[in-house]
Amino acid sequence: MSAAIPYTPAGTVHSADIPFNRRPVSPLKVAATAVGYVIMIVIAAFTLLPFVWMVLSSVKNNNEIFTVPLKWLPDVWHWENYGLIWQKADLLGWTKNTIILAVAVTLLQIVTGSFAAYGFSKIRFAGRDVLFLCYIATMAVPWQSYMIPQFKMLSSWGLSDSLPSIILMQSFSAFGVFMMKQFYDTIPEELSEAARIDGLSEFGIYGRIILPLSGPSIAALGIITFTNAWNEYMQPLIYLRSPELWTIQIGLKTFIGEYSASYDMIMTGSVLSVLPILVVFLFGQKYFIEGIATSGMKG
Known part of the structure; x- marks a missing residue:
């Protein structure tokens, strides 16, 4: 028996019959x-x-770093520099203090920024837009203009030489509120209205509807905040006078002053100070780009 021929309607054109154009x-x-x-x-x-x-x-001999002409690759790779730096400097203590500050500031800014942004975006109250503009306008005020009054205030509270002083100063961010509000404005208002009709409170709407949709924006804000807190130099320099409270930026500055001729150790310490930021960004770059695209670029 011959195989059945499939029926093809008249006028049908197969993709194989279309010339490559x-x-x-x-x-x-x-x-x-x-x-x-x-x-x-x-x-x-x-x-x-x-x-x-x-x-x-960081893996060169000290005499090879500034040779003329420049040598990119060392003759001998001195990986032991990454072990010596921990013996010559209190890198472990500096790193611990910096991690505490960066993580605490990041979590607080995410909580305060997202919560305030929800209020400005989804809750209608008298003077909301004016209050938001006034709050965002604080980004134009340089920190140096109120640095001394702020220091006197925190000193009167007994927080001048402590890690909570830095955490308290960086717990709120107008930029974080602005960024999160831009994203919340893109979430349909119908979701919040439907939740209110069902009897859900504003805290419930924020925690059960808005936050689960805010992953990319929260990740972007977290990466930006963590990077800024990790690299902060001026505030720890002013407030943290005890060596056991120094961050990695302050510690490296004192290390450079003490070992001003040991460029191999200086480069090794600088690489170690950059690595955490690099790791955080590499793991979160997908969410960072998505969060910036969905919130920071909105007009």
Whole structure:
């Protein structure tokens, strides 16, 4: 018996019968794309080369770092520098203090920023827009203008030489409120209204509806806040006078003053201070980009 031939309606055109039709690309567009890639590669190289030089210098002999002409690769790789730095400096204590500050400040800014942003975005009350504009306007006021009154206030509370002083100063962020509000404005109001009709309180709406939808924006705010708190130098310099409370930035500054000629140790300490930020960003870059795209770019 012959195999049954499938029925094909008249006028049917198979995809295999359609000739390959590709739109021509103009040489100008190809050249512009190539130039764009070259520019991005050059910018990336200028950005990464100092960090690459710092990493390579951290495993060099001290005399090889500033040789002329410049030698990128060492003759002997001195990986022991990463063990010596822990013996010559209190790197463990500095790192512990910095982690405590960065994690505490990040969590507090996420909580306070997202909660305040919910109020400004989803709750209607008299003077809401004016109050939001006044709060956001504080970003234009430099910290140096109220640095001395703030120091006197915290000193009168007995917090001048303690980690809670730094945590308290950085617990609130107008930028975090602005960023989270931009994202909350994109969430349909119908979700909140439906929850209110069902009897859910504002705290319930915030915790059970809004926060689960805010993952990318919270991750972006967390990465930005953690990076700023980790790299903060001026506030710990002013408030933390006891060496056992120093952060890694203050500790490295004193280490550089003490070992001003040991450039290999200085580079090693600098690499170790950058690594946590690099790890955090590498693991959270997907959510960071998504959060910026959904909140920070909204007009």
